[in-house]
Amino acid sequence: MIHEVDEGLRLLLNEAGLRDSGVEVVFDAPTRDWSTRRNAPTVSVYLYDIHEDVTRRQTGSAEVHDGDGRVTGRRAPPRWFALTYMVTAWTTRPQDEHRLLSQVLRCLAAVDVLPSRLHTGSLAELGLGVEIDAAGPSTxxxxxxxxxxxxxxxxxxxxDVRVTAPLAGDVRPAGPPVTEGLTVRSAAGTGGAGDEDGRRLRYEGASDPGPRGFTARRARELPPGRRRRGGGSAP
Structure with a gap:
């Protein structure tokens, strides 16, 4: 999930015109050694803190279906994590750095969520919002x-840019739906061989249960002389 958030931020900043201006967006740590080796205008988006938003933790599971609508598994709910980045601009002059940083701030402050078109991988699969808070109170x-x-x-x-994104829960596979009735096989007895092929259980004389199946409510026969509630005696 983290690398997918990185990619979304990179695409968002490039759409704001950084790529067309020849500015490189990187996720390197802006160490002293790194800063001496750069030779082009650069925006560093450095991830320095990750923590879970426990207030959004959920329980339970959701069903996962295949193309035919059959349940193939159950997915645990996503857990939400806040990723905090330090964004800096690097050029040869402070004035140019401030101008570049202002362009970045304008881009990030204009959105509250990462546009869905920039979601990749599990973020695109989940289809949930990815929140962006630029230069807000530090948590x-x-x-x-x-x-x-x-x-x-x-x-x-x-x-400081804080991105709150979901981490997809694990999927536990579910068994295929039951499509055949119960089969009974008998073991060999003292008098002969058993039923190796088995026989399928059937209910003799069973009527059509109707569109609601055997779960539909049906009238119960009362013993002779027993009164129905609110009515007369049973015939």
Whole structure:
């Protein structure tokens, strides 16, 4: 799921014009060594925190069907995770970096959810919303200074982007539907051979149960002299 969110963000930023401007979108950690090796305008989208949104955890399961409508399995409900990215712009001049960062902020602030056309893999299969919150209140519990210190990098302006996405639950296969009746086989007795082929159970004299099958409500015969509730005696 994480790599699918990465791809969705990359496509979203490229649609905003970064690719046409010759700006590269990468997901590398902006370390000091990395920054000295870059040689083109770059936007770094660095993932530094992952945690589950436990308030959205669910129980139960959902049926999975094949093309003919038969149940083939049961899927556990998805679990939701918040992915927090630090987005930075890298050029040769601070003014150009700020201009590029402003373009990125405009793109990310314009959407609340990742457009479905940018969903791939399990995100496309689930068909659920992927929320985007750009430059909102931080809930990761890690400050920007802590991140830069861990990277041993030079601190600069950045945008915190939090993406909340579903992780697909596991699918447990279900057995095929019952299409044949019960078969009884008898073992060989002292008087002869048993029934190797077996015989299918049948109900002699059973009537057509109707469109609702044997679950439909039917009138019950009462013993002689027993009164029906709200009526006269049974015949």
């Amino acid at each position: 990761a519990g890690v400050s920007a200074a802590d991140v830069w210190s861990a990277l041993d990098g030079e601190m600069k302006a950045s945008i």
